[in-house]
């Protein structure tokens with residue numbers, strides 16, 4: 001065994017260096033076990049508790065609420081009741097703290113275990129979801145592939161999303177709700193629900209007759225990996241507490257998007273060690289390539305949306 005106790009004995013830096021060498025040497029980077037992989041395949045989602053440590057999550061939340069570019073580039077999407085859901089979305093993962101999360105060995109490795117391809121893992125986009133107390137709007141029932149189909153990605157099994165909670169998410173503040181196993185239905189039709197893309201409610205209601213509705217109540221640092229055909233929604237935040245999270249979406253390089261002008265989706269992720277999130281100097285998000293609402297092909301009319309029944313009954 002090599003001498004791995006190098007560093008400034010007793011100091012915080014020395015300890016971090018020790019941990020990093022220890023993890024590298026023993027290959028202890030977080031990965032999913034076979035039970036978790038099976039659950040993702042069967043249910044369309046898997047929850048990994050404590051994916052990010054308390055300190056990592058605190059660092060990300062501080063940036064989320066303080067970074068000027070993040071706030072300046074936030075956009076509001078109206079839900080069906082006119083309440084606003086706020087998010088900032090960017091494509092290329094940079095040298096900022098969220099870029100370090102997206103690019104971390106643990107993230108890329110776990111995503112690679114779930115994507116249905118051996119091609120390199122690429123990052124499609126990340127978004128900071130900001131559901132403010134009392135005003136944060138709902139997300140209507142949809143599949144992410146309801147949006148991404150319009151980008152003309154060919155293979156849904158080669159895409160997935162990872163939601164990392166930055167604050168507690170619960171029923172009161174509008175946590176994510178999913179229909180267990182609904183990814184197996186395949187893509188259902190989508191129309192517009194407010195300014196969002198919404199799934200055909202006939203199929204959602206059919207799914208709810210036999211499949212379980214699950215409220216994903218999660219704690220800061222927990223990560224929810226979910227399939228792009230999993231039906232999901234979230235209610236408005238009527239509580240006194242914010243509900244913030246970061247959602248990173250990944251794609252296999254073998255999955256071509258024929259209607260997407262950004263290019264991150266075909267660039268293999270430039271990985272960084274897990275400890276970058278906590279210990280590396282982080283750039284501000286001012287260099288990030290943020291999406292403007294008017295440029296999103298998923299929010300454009302393709303001609304068939306109006307025919308869909310996307311309003312819940314009653």
Ligand SMILES: O=C(O)CCC(=O)C(=O)O
Nearest residue numbers: 129139144176233234247
């Ligand atoms: O953050 C939420 O409440 C829902 C977000 C969502 O459904 C999505 O980004 O696809």
